[in-house]
Amino acid sequence: MAKVTPISGFPEFLPSDRIVEQHFLDVIRETFELHGFASIETRAVEPVERLSNQGEDADKEIYAVRRLGAAADDEGPGLGLHFDLTVPFARYVLENSGKLAFPFRRYQIQKVWRGERPQEGRYREFTQADIDVVGDGTLPFHYEVELPLVIADAFSKLPIPPFRIQVNNRQIPEGFYRGLGVEDVTAVLRIVDKLDKIGPDKVTQLLTAADGPALEAETAKQVLRLAEISSTDASFVEQVRALGVQHEVLDEGLERLAAIMTAANEHAPGLLVADLKIARGLDYYTGTVYETQLIGHESYGSICSGGRYDALATDGKTTYPGVGISIGVSRLLARLFSQGLLKGSRSTPTAVLVALNDEADRADAMRTAAVLRQRGIPVEVAPAAAKFGKQIKFADRRGIPFVWFSTENGPEVKDIRSGEQVPADPATWTPPQHDVRPSIETPQENS
Amino acid sequence: MAKVTPISGFPEFLPSDRIVEQHFLDVIRETFELHGFASIETRAVEPVERLSNQGEDADKEIYAVRRLGAAADDEGPGLGLHFDLTVPFARYVLENSGKLAFPFRRYQIQKVWRGERPQEGRYREFTQADIDVVGDGTLPFHYEVELPLVIADAFSKLPIPPFRIQVNNRQIPEGFYRGLGVEDVTAVLRIVDKLDKIGPDKVTQLLTAADGPALEAETAKQVLRLAEISSTDASFVEQVRALGVQHEVLDEGLERLAAIMTAANEHAPGLLVADLKIARGLDYYTGTVYETQLIGHESYGSICSGGRYDALATDGKTTYPGVGISIGVSRLLARLFSQGLLKGSRSTPTAVLVALNDEADRADAMRTAAVLRQRGIPVEVAPAAAKFGKQIKFADRRGIPFVWFSTENGPEVKDIRSGEQVPADPATWTPPQHDVRPSIETPQENS
CATH class of the missing domain: 3.30.930.10 (Bira Bifunctional Protein; Domain 2)
Incomplete structure (x- = not known):
């Protein structure tokens, strides 16, 4: 070839x-x-x-x-x-x-x-x-x-x-x-x-x-x-x-x-x-x-x-x-x-990456993703249960703004731009409107 | 050719x-x-x-x-x-x-x-x-x-x-x-x-x-x-x-x-x-x-x-x-x-046809259409100031559900399926949600 x-x-x-x-x-x-x-x-x-x-x-x-x-x-x-x-x-x-x-x-x-x-x-x-x-x-x-x-x-x-x-x-x-x-x-x-x-x-x-x-x-x-x-x-x-x-x-x-x-x-x-x-x-x-x-x-x-x-x-x-x-x-x-x-503000429609603690949690993570999607939020599940730093880097490389974690205290979501992490219920949590879908940036206006 | x-x-x-x-x-x-x-x-x-x-x-x-x-x-x-x-x-x-x-x-x-x-x-x-x-x-x-x-x-x-x-x-x-x-x-x-x-x-x-x-x-x-x-x-x-x-x-x-x-x-x-x-x-x-x-x-x-x-x-x-x-x-x-x-429920996105009393009214009709469009309603203006029957037929052939008239009593809108005609303000009137865009009909279910 x-x-x-x-x-x-x-x-x-x-x-x-x-x-x-x-x-x-x-x-x-x-x-x-x-x-x-x-x-x-x-x-x-x-x-x-x-x-x-x-x-x-x-x-x-x-x-x-x-x-x-x-x-x-x-x-x-x-x-x-x-x-x-x-x-x-x-x-x-x-x-x-x-x-x-x-x-x-x-x-x-x-x-x-x-x-x-x-x-x-x-x-x-x-x-x-x-x-x-x-x-x-x-x-x-x-x-x-x-x-x-x-x-x-x-x-x-x-x-x-x-x-x-x-x-x-x-x-x-x-x-x-x-x-x-x-x-x-x-x-x-x-x-x-x-x-x-x-x-x-x-x-x-x-x-x-x-x-x-x-x-x-x-x-x-x-x-x-x-x-x-x-x-x-x-x-x-x-x-x-x-x-x-x-x-x-x-x-x-x-x-x-x-x-x-x-x-x-x-x-x-x-x-x-x-x-x-x-x-x-x-x-x-x-x-x-x-x-x-x-x-x-x-x-x-x-x-x-x-x-x-x-x-x-x-x-x-x-x-x-x-x-x-x-x-x-x-x-x-x-x-x-x-x-x-x-x-474009990011390279994927995804607004939320659901992180994995363990590969055995994938079925649960897929259910969380499905609940978020039902309210119009684009979500994907992490490719592997890697270290959290690696999973956050996965999101960062694509411009995905939020990472979802399953913690001892229940589900939490992190805005990886600010680092802020808060408790969140997949049935009700919603990202800010401008983060739900990728947007168009006009670099000249921002500079 | x-x-x-x-x-x-x-x-x-x-x-x-x-x-x-x-x-x-x-x-x-x-x-x-x-x-x-x-x-x-x-x-x-x-x-x-x-x-x-x-x-x-x-x-x-x-x-x-x-x-x-x-x-x-x-x-x-x-x-x-x-x-x-x-x-x-x-x-x-x-x-x-x-x-x-x-x-x-x-x-x-x-x-x-x-x-x-x-x-x-x-x-x-x-x-x-x-x-x-x-x-x-x-x-x-x-x-x-x-x-x-x-x-x-x-x-x-x-x-x-x-x-x-x-x-x-x-x-x-x-x-x-x-x-x-x-x-x-x-x-x-x-x-x-x-x-x-x-x-x-x-x-x-x-x-x-x-x-x-x-x-x-x-x-x-x-x-x-x-x-x-x-x-x-x-x-x-x-x-x-x-x-x-x-x-x-x-x-x-x-x-x-x-x-x-x-x-x-x-x-x-x-x-x-x-x-x-x-x-x-x-x-x-x-x-x-x-x-x-x-x-x-x-x-x-x-x-x-x-x-x-x-x-x-x-x-x-x-x-x-x-x-x-x-x-x-x-x-x-x-x-x-x-x-x-x-x-498809109709052959055009148009939900409202703005009728014309006279070709001289076209500029006004275009302004009415623009006001309706600002609220997401697909609108077109009639091709000619023909008799109203002909303008309604134009809408009917395409499945356009509403015709807008400029009457002596002000603007009115007619649902051409029911024949009902009511006073309407282009800044506020909205068709029923299922009429705004064409929908998909499944004839077997309806029969």
Whole structure:
């Protein structure tokens, strides 16, 4: 057997970091459910043809899946691991349209896989937490306002830095580019999407390159001017108008984005920023698009993104337009962990270790543990009747705060942090609320 | 785009069945945490060489994973999707041994993949919920008693039929076969493991076949006699002794299984059955093995299995012996759903739909929803200001029990099952506890 080594891009957590991840996922799930989103999970695989042609370099990043024992021709159409949760969800909606009630609000928290070059916050396997609303034929505009508010509600309950949700409507650059006479709108969008990463000079170079969209210098300048516009209210409209470009698709996009900004400011002033450089790499978005920055970590890029897709789910007869946002849970946590912003208070759920005087007492110790568990207290029994010092060390290594002893005077419990030991009845003794379960520590706040 | 069709062996739940699955997973997780097991997740992929040679027809059932865009030679060693959670866990222990505290108690709830022929309860993608305890060099015997008690605790909180946990020690058949002079012990074990599926005649045929272990007829009879022994206490020992076979490995196995039966009967009389035909197909088990039957559904096979493995996790210097049990969550649910034993009370978490008199009232309705949510009540706002009958129908289709109205007399809430409508203040009104979240209905009990 070869030596055990990590596989690049497939990170795994130690138990104390996993406790932080579980807390994040629990808060996100609870928030999504409070907002009336139903959970689904989709299979990990889709036919490769359904995963293909969704933009960027997605195709070559798809992981193909095939039985080792399969003969070359007995497997039917090729399967691949899903690279997001939106494409599988659209397929799920088509497959189950007769059994779902529309508009259908669903959340989905699962792993996805992309064969990208691994780097900080970019993994080959990672967890996303998505909400989407999909309509049957039509989908009211107000969901495009609602979804970022749900995300803001979840984030407000998590120990993360302040954030801003950037919003755009793809009709704005699309109409604007068409008004400028640009032919390959998608190619220009994809280049502009890299603005934060590669800067305006490189973008200009790519836009004007003969083997690219080959824009005139003045056209490229206009494209960049549009991308630089942002506002926390509807005032971006005037700034766009001042550039003097006319197109009916542009008008529609401006009107829709202005409506989102106005409505969002009613509920959460300052939460949304209209930012006209936001485009999203995936081709299925047709209108509103979202990205989310952690303030103070802008260069890290978006940790929560999405948008409206009007044509992703269609069976030829009916189209199911949708809007969704996806929290990049692994990506968000990777940043917080690498910056030392979060850690779990212990490496196990256990709050109480029941110590043993003698191996013959194990049955009694198990009964004590069962009584404590009945009141929701996580308990384990010591692995062996070692010296008490060793049993206390066992608890200490894991961050278990309490050790339970059976003494001549009856049962007693020791808080191993303070050393205080008091008589205790397993039927009534309860640890302080904050010790019952592991908690999330934010080291910076404590220092 | 090809027509959307299910992929055989990759089942997906509708939202109301997913609510049942979530309830099961929540109860299992909560029980595992109360018993002091820490959560981990491992990556979906392992090097194929680590997955191979674990017994049965496992190799050809492995799903190989490869980037579509990968050149033939740039991917390093081949990767495959894990087919269980024990092999990845053993690798995780080796990889992180310096950072873990032993004995290490972990639980792991994840999807696994096997390219088996799909049939009822046998899927190509399914969810398992595992607990394991792994020691550093040694692992005390008492964990082999503890683990089935944890499973019994979880099952006692779930709406499932009564069950029995069957236990054996592989040393018993191994020592017995050696005492009989059998050479290929593993081959005989694998054939006996099929006893429930194919019956004693077919097993005898396979055991005596010239291209199989080629046992003498009398030897095969002895093998079958051993497999037929079972007891709910330690009395199986006498039955084995009566067969007159002698071997020191047999003695050790009998002693250990007798100790488990005695200790288990102290805590949960009747829960465990010593059943000497239980073998488990996977080769890594070295001692105690477990299977679990639902009573009344014996032909369905095991829904929770595991055992002790002494040599799975070894780096050449240190060996980390372990014992674990895995609940086949998908397999268990498939049976309960197919028999109509369970369903979710509604298809959404939403308990209250806030109706709209007019689209202009949406901002107010969203504020009402936010106030209710602050007290843990799942709420959504109606998709459109349709006629009230239509808005009530929207709730009814999803099983949402309450609709909130803004009337001339102030806010009122209607229980759409009884039709009763009463004045209500969003800051204080609370639905009955059993309506706040969806519940699990057991249709047989209600009929």
